[in-house]
Amino acid sequence: MDTAGIVALAAVVVVGVVTIVIGSLGVRVARTTDDFLAASRTVGTRANAAAISGQYLSAASFLGVAGIVLKDGVDGLWYPVGFTAGYLALLFFVAAPLRRSGAYTVPDFAEVRLDSSLLRTVTTWFVVLIGWLYLLPQLQAAGLALTVLTRAPLWVGVVAVGLVVTASVTFGGMRSMTFVQAFQYWLKLTALAVPALVLIGVFTLGPSRDDVPPPPAFSEATTVEVSTPVTLQVGAPVDIGVQGKVDGATVNGPVSWAPGLHTVDAGTTLRFPPGASVPVVTDADPDGASWSSPLTGFGEDGHSLLATYSLILALLLGTMGLPHVLVRFYTNPDGRAARRTTVVVLAMLGGFYLLPVVLGVLSRLYVPQLLVTGQTDAAVLLLPTAALPGWAGIALAALVAAGAFAAFLSTSSGLLLSVAGVLSTDLLPRRLGDFRIAAHVAGAVPIVAALGATRLDFSLTVSLAFALAASTFCPLLVLGIWWKGLTDRGAVIGMLIGGGLAVAAVGSTLAGVAPEGWAGVLLARPAIVTVPLTFAVMVLVSRATPHRVPANTGRTLLRLHAPERLGLGDARRGARPSA
Secondary structure, three states, rough: OHHHHHHHHHHHHHHHHHHHHHHHHHHHHOHHHHHHHHHOOOOOHHHHHHHHHHHHHHHHHHHHHHHHHHHHHHHHHHHHHHHHHHHHHHHOOOHHHHHOOOOOOOOHHHHHHHHHHHHHHHHHHHHHHHHHHHHHHHHHHHHHHHHHOOOOOOHHHHHHHHHHHHHHHHHHHHHHHHHHHHHHHHHHHHHHHHHHHHHHHHHOOOOOOOOOOOOEOOOOOOOEEEEEEEEEEOOOOEEEEEEEOOOOOEEEEEEEOOOOOEOOOOOEEEEEEOOOOEEEEEEOOOOOHHOOOOOOOOOOOHHHHHHHHHHHHHHHHHHHHHHHHHHHOOOOOOHHHHHHHHHHHHHHHHHHHHHHHHHHHHHHOOOOHHHHOOOOOHHHHHHHHHHHOOOHHHHHHHHHHHHHHHHHHHHHHHHHHHHHHHHHHHHHOOOHHHHHHHHHHHHHHHHHHHHHHHHHHHHHHHHHHHHHHOOOOOEEEEEEEEEOOHHHHHHHHHHHHHHHHHHHHHHHHHOOOOOOHHHHHHOOOOHHHHHHHHHHHHHHHHHHHHOOOOOOOOHHHHHHHHHHHHOOOOOOOOOOOOO
């Protein structure tokens, strides 16, 4: 391990220790179920907004946005726009009424609104599926980050983050997670803001880059080690040195590549001369033209418009259905505070997402070799030392490493808390000790899955989780809050059909069996089909079963929409008893 790796590892260890220490503070005050799952509903606006932002800014935000901007250019901007705009929908339609429901979890809300144990069970399992699917890229990102920084095996980062998060959630609950995630938001913001400002200065004040062509080029002689088999697309003739197997032949010496496709086997080393144009994996941009043009990226074989619309729909409505985001609104004192919290979150996210976009653009100049290996998610981690050699670059890289692990820990802890919450309240007897058992179970499954699953781009994996949330909980919440005609049967059948199709699409994408063309686009980004379908099925089935509308629907909706100061309902209804 080199000096940069040692310093980065030290920064990561410090973040882990601080997380555990802050999390342990909650042990002194968390003694009841109300403390563990909702922090006794006393979290203030600014603290809750920082905690929500901290857990929401995941691996896809910290690493994935810059990586997809490096790879797909302008089209990568849809991700931060969608991630942030989702809170507008949450603000307008869900935040305050959900808090007034008095629930701890989404299954609690479903039962309060429609009085159905079957619906509660279906909702519980979708919370678990979404939570585990979202946890997968967080743990895989930890493995990638530790490998890139220290050359440690992938499993080390996966297991380390999994154990730290499980310990924090087990012993502290929601109150401790509020402290931890608020701290981690500010750490993540600092970890991107400082390098972004420094590297903008380096770029602005450094040597002129006017001679750099639109396609990325190697600024100096560069050696690239290909760890997995890839097919590279070359836009211009290039002479390289090869040690390994390319185009089906074993080579140990110079090779001239003509424009076109070239296969490279795992374990091959490629040496590029200064000024050589960077070849890219087949679904990337070989000539730089589409990188700066909207609706041409994503490598969707001419179906970029369909892919983009489906992605926007998933991100916009998926935020409304993410269990680990929704659970935080139960901690606000009242509905008005929940709305204020959402507004502050919008400001925090808007400021943050400017930074990975800037770093993604700079990565195309300083670390273009990542387009060869396909590890574009590592751009933020490698950029500081590539652009700024010496101890200054090492210090910035250590700060970025600390922020990256804060991202993994904060999002993972929020997801684990939401999964453990529904496991403990729906699948285990409702005692405080069972929450801790549920936390261990909720953490073990994604750790095992992350060790065995194939890694996709973090932005793609996270967008699948958003699509599943948008296809299940978004229709349930919107119709449950704003339409008195919703029935339990309509909700159950709608979630099973729309959510089931989304699960099938997610499974095929993760397994790598998606077909070509528009069918493959819809499997990778299913929201444009599954979300309208779920809404339609819920409405049609509910209209066919009007006798199943609960008798107390009017009173329930009044409680969801009336300000608490009017005293028209018990805002704590749905709460679980204390231990």
